[in-house]
Amino acid sequence: MKRILVAEDNKLILETIAYSLTREGYEVLRAADGKECLKIMKENGADLIITDLYMPCINGHEVISVVRDELKMNTPILVLSAAGAEDNVLKAFDLGADDFMVKPFSLVELTVRVRKLLASKK
Amino acid sequence: MRKPIKFTSVKLIFQTISLIGALSLLIAVSSFAIRPFTALDVAIGTPGKISNHSNQYQSKTNANPEHIAQKQLADAGIQAGGLSDTISDSTTKKSKIDNSFANPITTQKNKITKPRKRNNYLFLRIFGDKNVIQLKTDLIIFGNEHYPPFLRKFHTRVIEKTYSYPVILLFIFLIFIFILNVVLVLLVLYYSNLYKNQKARYIRIFTGMYEEVLTAYLFNEINWAKTLIKLKRIKKPLNRKILTSVLSNFQGNLSGEMDNRIPEIYEKLDLYRDALKLTKSSFYYNKVVGINELTNLYPQGALRIIDGFINDKHYLVRAEAQKSFIRIHASNPFEFLRTLTTPFTRWTQLSIFYLFRLHQLSAPAFIDYLNTENDNVRNFCLRMIIYFQQLENATEIFKLFESKNERTRFLSFRAINDLRLYEGKDLIKSCYSGETKKNRLEIIKALKNIGNTDDFDFLESIIKTSSTTEKTEACRSLYFMNKEGCDRLNFMIQYSDRNIEQYLAHITDPRN
Numbered sequence: 001m002k003r004i005l006v007a008e009d010n011k012l013i014l015e016t017i018a019y020s021l022t023r024e025g026y027e028v029l030r031a032a033d034g035k036e037c038l039k040i041m042k043e044n045g046a047d048l049i050i051t052d053l054y055m056p057c058i059n060g061h062e063v064i065s066v067v068r069d070e071l072k073m074n075t076p077i078l079v080l081s082a083a084g085a086e087d088n089v090l091k092a093f094d095l096g097a098d099d100f101m102v103k104p105f106s107l108v109e110l111t112v113r114v115r116k117l118l119a120s121k122k
Numbered sequence: 123m124r125k126p127i128k129f130t131s132v133k134l135i136f137q138t139i140s141l142i143g144a145l146s147l148l149i150a151v152s153s154f155a156i157r158p159f160t161a162l163d164v165a166i167g168t169p170g171k172i173s174n175h176s177n178q179y180q181s182k183t184n185a186n187p188e189h190i191a192q193k194q195l196a197d198a199g200i201q202a203g204g205l206s207d208t209i210s211d212s213t214t215k216k217s218k219i220d221n222s223f224a225n226p227i228t229t230q231k232n233k234i235t236k237p238r239k240r241n242n243y244l245f246l247r248i249f250g251d252k253n254v255i256q257l258k259t260d261l262i263i264f265g266n267e268h269y270p271p272f273l274r275k276f277h278t279r280v281i282e283k284t285y286s287y288p289v290i291l292l293f294i295f296l297i298f299i300f301i302l303n304v305v306l307v308l309l310v311l312y313y314s315n316l317y318k319n320q321k322a323r324y325i326r327i328f329t330g331m332y333e334e335v336l337t338a339y340l341f342n343e344i345n346w347a348k349t350l351i352k353l354k355r356i357k358k359p360l361n362r363k364i365l366t367s368v369l370s371n372f373q374g375n376l377s378g379e380m381d382n383r384i385p386e387i388y389e390k391l392d393l394y395r396d397a398l399k400l401t402k403s404s405f406y407y408n409k410v411v412g413i414n415e416l417t418n419l420y421p422q423g424a425l426r427i428i429d430g431f432i433n434d435k436h437y438l439v440r441a442e443a444q445k446s447f448i449r450i451h452a453s454n455p456f457e458f459l460r461t462l463t464t465p466f467t468r469w470t471q472l473s474i475f476y477l478f479r480l481h482q483l484s485a486p487a488f489i490d491y492l493n494t495e496n497d498n499v500r501n502f503c504l505r506m507i508i509y510f511q512q513l514e515n516a517t518e519i520f521k522l523f524e525s526k527n528e529r530t531r532f533l534s535f536r537a538i539n540d541l542r543l544y545e546g547k548d549l550i551k552s553c554y555s556g557e558t559k560k561n562r563l564e565i566i567k568a569l570k571n572i573g574n575t576d577d578f579d580f581l582e583s584i585i586k587t588s589s590t591t592e593k594t595e596a597c598r599s600l601y602f603m604n605k606e607g608c609d610r611l612n613f614m615i616q617y618s619d620r621n622i623e624q625y626l627a628h629i630t631d632p633r634n
Binding site for chain 2: 010011012013015016019020023030082103104105106108109
């Protein structure tokens with residue numbers, strides 16, 4: 001079973017994404033902020049990371065940067081944020097994100113993108 | 123559900139009260155020790171420590187009154203000269219208002235002789251009996267002059283009573299009131315905090331519960347009938363607010379298949395009625411919340427009421443209604459500008475522009491709204507015309523050169539420059555002499571981009587006659603217009619004005 005780590009400070013959205021992905025047959029790990037996300041990543045690892053950009057403690061850009069540069073992991077990263085301005089998107093891709101979705105987002109579209117990212121990893 | 127009162131909080135309250143009590147006791151004891159009215163007590167015969175002592179002395183010796191007074195004052199430690207002066211002064215003033223008070227003092231006056239001790243010397247130096255009696259006199263005079271007749275007697279009696287009781291009682295009373303206040307404040311703080319925490323806990327519990335139930339419904343895990351059963355206490359106003367906030371959170375973050383389902387739940391639960399009720403409130407913030415809720419969760423409801431708020435007297439309500447209008451009327455988002463008669467603030471303009479860009483709406487022809495009477499709207503439209511480079515029918519802007527509003531004229535000149543409307547060049551040149559300095563500068567700047575050799579004489583006349591700022595700008599326009607302009611400027615430096623060289627050095631400096 002593929003393991004997906006979701007980092008999102010909005011509890012409702014975190015639970016909704018987790019619910020949606022669990023129904024699709026994935027194991028979902030939850031993180032309420034960037035710090036928790038990195039901790040889980042170091043301890044358990046994951047097949048895919050879905051992260052918000054603006055979170056307490058460590059933001060999404062820093063999460064991508066640490067995963068890529070410090071942990072040297074090539075886990076696919078999907079950024080999910082309401083900050084869809086061009087500079088945010090470009091920065092995320094520059095740091096090593098694989099995909100970007102702007103809120104409000106469709107759960108169906110998210111599931112499709114997750115599936116595609118996991119398939120590309122293979 | 124009720125949270126038990128924590129022992130530590132109660133302990134803290136009692137510790138504070140005990141501390142205040144101990145302090146007040148200390149103050150009471152100190153005040154008793156330096157009791158200031160000793161001499162006055164003697165003079166007016168009030169009960170107190172010294173008076174009791176003198177009574178004992180009188181009964182023991184059965185001496186004459188003069189001797190008793192001497193003894194009392196000696197015990198009190200008051201200088202005879204000072205007291206006699208005090209009493210004689212106060213008696214003179216007091217005789218105007220109350221003989222019943224003045225008589226005992228005057229009676230005693232003759233009996234006072236030199237005291238033996240000066241125990242409260244420092245205290246009396248600070249306040250003095252003279253000042254104490256003066257204050258009493260002033261208070262009574264003030265009452266008699268300012269209070270209605272039926273209150274005067276009561277006021278005088280209160281003053282008399284105050285001066286006849288030992289000051290220690292007043293201190294104790296004040297301390298008691300202080301402690302009572304502190305206790306009340308602490309209790310209010312404690313219970314308000316308790317209520318706030320309980321409310322937050324309640325909201326947290328029900329938010330979690332509603333999120334769970336609605337998620338299950340949105341993912342078709344349960345049907346509507348079961349959802350309704352699981353949504354507990356939805357008739358309570360607070361629970362309805364919680365439910366609305368959960369739905370707003372869903373609506374703000376999810377799209378696609380959820381776009382229709384969330385408003386459907388909102389409508390099924392009649393939550394829109396609450397929002398409509400809020401829009402009818404007399405408080406502006408309720409109206410804002412109501413409009414916002416309806417726009418996000420029940421657009422057809424917002425559509426019906428939004429026109430009534432476009433010109434609302436409160437700017438925040440207006441702004442919210444205008445933002446709502448843009449969200450709802452995606453095909454023609456700025457149609458409200460035609461009916462807008464109230465001020466259109468710069469902040470609202472920015473918010474609307476942000477929303478407009480965020481939702482990637484198509485820009486209408488802003489030139490169509492230029493004939494409005496509202497200056498704010500006209501200026502906003504000019505900015506939008508410049509931003510979106512709307513050249514179609516742009517000659518309509520020329521009509522605004524005669525506007526009474528300076529800002530409108532300024533933006534029109536800027537539009538001529540930014541849109542490169544060459545046909546407007548002669549018109550702006552004709553406006554130059556009657557314009558304000560700021561607008562004149564904008565005209566000169568425009569000539570840099572739309573001017574040609576025909577404008578050299580015009581710019582040269584500015585360089586020769588105008589102020590430094592205008593001269594600098596005219597030099598800049600001439601220099602950067604074309605090669606001929608640059609040559610003309612060099613010619614002027616050589617044959618007419620050597621000072622222009624300094625302006626040229628300034629405008630060609632890369633730091634400027």
